[in-house]
Amino acid sequence: MAGSTPSGSTPPGAVPLRRRILIVEDEADIAASLKYSLEKEAGCAVTVASTGESGLSSFRQKPPDLIILDVMLPGMDGLEFCRIVRAVPEGARVPILMLTARVDETDKLLGLGMGADDYMTKPFSMKEIIARVKAHLRRAEAGDGPASRAWRGADLEIDFEGHVVLAGGREVTLTRMEFSLLAALVRQRGRVLTRDQLLEKVWGYEDYAGSRTVDVHVRRLRQKLGPPGRHIQTVFGVGYRFREGGASDEDE
Numbered sequence: 001m002a003g004s005t006p007s008g009s010t011p012p013g014a015v016p017l018r019r020r021i022l023i024v025e026d027e028a029d030i031a032a033s034l035k036y037s038l039e040k041e042a043g044c045a046v047t048v049a050s051t052g053e054s055g056l057s058s059f060r061q062k063p064p065d066l067i068i069l070d071v072m073l074p075g076m077d078g079l080e081f082c083r084i085v086r087a088v089p090e091g092a093r094v095p096i097l098m099l100t101a102r103v104d105e106t107d108k109l110l111g112l113g114m115g116a117d118d119y120m121t122k123p124f125s126m127k128e129i130i131a132r133v134k135a136h137l138r139r140a141e142a143g144d145g146p147a148s149r150a151w152r153g154a155d156l157e158i159d160f161e162g163h164v165v166l167a168g169g170r171e172v173t174l175t176r177m178e179f180s181l182l183a184a185l186v187r188q189r190g191r192v193l194t195r196d197q198l199l200e201k202v203w204g205y206e207d208y209a210g211s212r213t214v215d216v217h218v219r220r221l222r223q224k225l226g227p228p229g230r231h232i233q234t235v236f237g238v239g240y241r242f243r244e245g246g247a248s249d250e251d252e
């Protein structure tokens with residue numbers, strides 16, 4: 001969906017149309033202030049569910065454009081909610097931003113590959129979460145932006161439009177963020193991208209303190225790709241670079 005504005009010229013803060021957001025959060029104060037801010041600052045229509053079960057029935061009635069999901073919920077928890085939503089076609093591509101209670105929980109969640117697109121640790125800044133929600137909504141609307149349709153290397157093939165990745169001839173299932181990360185690196189292959197650049201390109205925000213998000217996603221992406229994962233090279237102290245073939249192996 002190109003819309004009327006060329007990519008990159010969307011005014012900061014503008015989210016086209018009235019986007020629907022589902023918040024699944026049992027802490028009423030947090031849910032209420034999120035709802036208030038998202039409606040006021042981002043012009044979104046917000047539905048709040050205080051349990052995973054009620055969140056699911058809201059999702060089934062009308063899939064939202066984005067979900068903010070607390071991990072710790074009474075009854076069905078956020079992980080199970082995420083699994084169920086991701087398993088149905090309407091839920092496969094909805095951006096999911098998870099709220100976690102602790103920083104170290106984030107690594108664990110990423111490691112579990114739950115398919116959430118982003119994570120925020122409580123307590124979070126309202127400004128930050130609004131910025132991320134807007135970024136995810138823009139990204140979801142723009143797809144992956146203007147670019148070539150496909151790229152093919154010796155043992156890796158990427159269909160940017162179809163979101164298909166073949167590693168050594170085998171189709172690899174990637175989350176949306178893993179795919180975007182790979183796409184960003186491959187499109188600028190040979191160039192080193194810093195963690196900040198990757199955060200901005202892939203997650204759509206700058207000024208984010210934690211670069212571990214990038215590291216954890218890279219690690220997971222390499223694992224999923226198998227041998228072709230070695231093309232994603234760690235450039236010590238700088239960031240990452242996609243380069244085919246046998247450069248020195250700085251990877252873990």
Ligand code: CA
Pocket residue numbers: 025026027070071072073
């Ligand atoms: Ca909770």
